[in-house]
Amino acid sequence: MSLVSSHSIRWIVAQIGAREHYAVARSLHSRGHLERLYTDFWCGPALKSLRYAPQPLKSLAGRQHPSIPSKKVVAFSASTLSHELSGFLGRRFSQHPVGRTSSDATYSEYIRTGVDFSQRLLGHLKKQNLVSGEHAFFGYNTGCLETLGWLREQGIFSVVDQIDPGSVEEDLVLMEREKWPGWEAQTGRIPAAYHERMRAEWELASRVLVNSPWAAQALAQQGVPEEKLLVVPLAFEPTVQEAERLKALNESEPLLVLWLGTVNLRKGIAYLVEAARLLERTSIQFLVAGPLEISESVVAAAPVNMNFMGRVDRADAAKLYKKADVFVLPTISDGFAITQLEAMANGLPVITTPRCGEVVTSGINGFVVPPGDGAALAEAILALDEDRMKLQAMSHAAKLRSADFSLNHYADLLEEAVPVNS
Structure with missing residues (x-):
């Protein structure tokens, strides 16, 4: 045509x-x-x-x-x-x-x-x-x-x-x-x-x-x-600060895993809780930022390595991207998810599922894991915790990938x- x-x-x-x-x-x-x-x-x-x-x-x-x-x-x-x-x-x-x-x-x-x-x-x-x-x-x-x-x-x-x-x-x-x-x-x-x-x-x-x-x-x-x-x-267009900032290598500090978005079952929060529980004996920490659509009892029973922050504004979200090492989006279903591009622009490898767009190349700028699989999610997070040079390489690759969506x-x-x- x-x-x-x-x-x-x-x-x-x-x-x-x-x-x-x-x-x-x-x-x-x-x-x-x-x-x-x-x-x-x-x-x-x-x-x-x-x-x-x-x-x-x-x-x-x-x-x-x-x-x-x-x-x-x-x-x-x-x-x-x-x-x-x-x-x-x-x-x-x-x-x-x-x-x-x-x-x-x-x-x-x-x-x-x-x-x-x-x-x-x-x-x-x-x-x-x-x-x-x-x-x-x-x-x-x-x-x-x-x-x-x-x-x-x-x-x-x-x-x-x-x-x-x-x-x-x-x-x-x-x-x-x-x-x-x-x-x-x-x-x-x-x-x-x-x-x-x-x-x-x-x-x-x-x-x-x-x-x-x-x-x-x-x-x-x-x-x-x-x-x-x-x-x-x-x-997606990164801010000037995002475009110019390079993620420093985290060689020894505890790995900080970020969730940013509505906290609900559709986006896979149950499987992040499973992964956090499997990794509770490690030093890995989880920040969960976004409006809560799960019950208070579930939050109260979450592993001690999870911090539920509730809703954050754009300024605080920018600080979290800068602070974190890895971004997780274990979604059950999303039409896309602009947060994965925001995270990549800030040098964060993304761990996600195949149900939110073809953004992540598994093993290059993050990992793609099966939806509904907390164990696979934990394994991917642990791999980056144990190999900080891989984490750094994925960080650079993620930043480059975010520029493809102009x-x-x-x-x-x-x-x-x-x-x-x-």
Whole structure:
């Protein structure tokens, strides 16, 4: 199939939230191919005072990026701010304690948000002069269904980014909860309407983008034709400090193993606990940073070589990357995992599973172990503890590997998928 010239397609990018710091829009804008970024909220100069507001309103202050000109952005900020403020006031003045939200309520809210955003987006796009073969659309799952139908009628090439492996991942999580009773709250299955909305988007989109072969395999199992799937790893750009810093050789200090991310069964925390228990007689120490979704009793019963830190901000996360020797991500299922690239940029070898993207080359810049295997995880960690020269070599290789996932590389893979006369 012949391809369009890289200079002929103008992209519409639509996203709820600041996913990956607007990496898709930034990658396209950097080469002059971004027509417009549509988003639910953009923190322009008039809204900078939000940085002094209480959470969750304060988090809205980060919804912008200096590399994307405001003139390129259409945001539905007023409705989003009104909704967030209403929710904040409702929780603050409620007479009832706030408990864990049910799965039905959580995913019903995701659907409501997606429908509202997609309908507003569609209303705006209908006023634009979009031309088949000259424009293309990029959106995220559950946030563009209503728009995709109209784009298809107009002959506009569209890509929907499926950020996770869908119901295949849900089934794996439910199996883990059965295997490890009492570790997590039983929230029930995700409502069928949520999966139905995603499947409808897969059907209407020209291509379905996923970030890993594992996610592509999962979506193929759910009926997406393989020829419709497009695998594009997430883009990553290290900070100047990360790019320039070289990891010093740790010759004699205890090996420090870092977990950074939500602490739950899906990401494999049960198997890290198993590995830590197997290594309890060594000097190896484990730092577990991230919001806890496991029970307090599980944390209390963890081996003494594990330190659960809870949620950390980006500044503290940067310090942890600098402090640690090895990064672990024993995930049961992830669409990708940007943390593995962040860790590599900081010179940390990564020990992970095959279910989060093809980032690690086992034995070169880390190890790939089978999912659900605490013993294999412990063996890989111990190998680096016992051979500090191997640890140092893997550290250098990891840093080099992190540079392969640039914004420019992402844009190349995305634009190469657009056929002539799309």
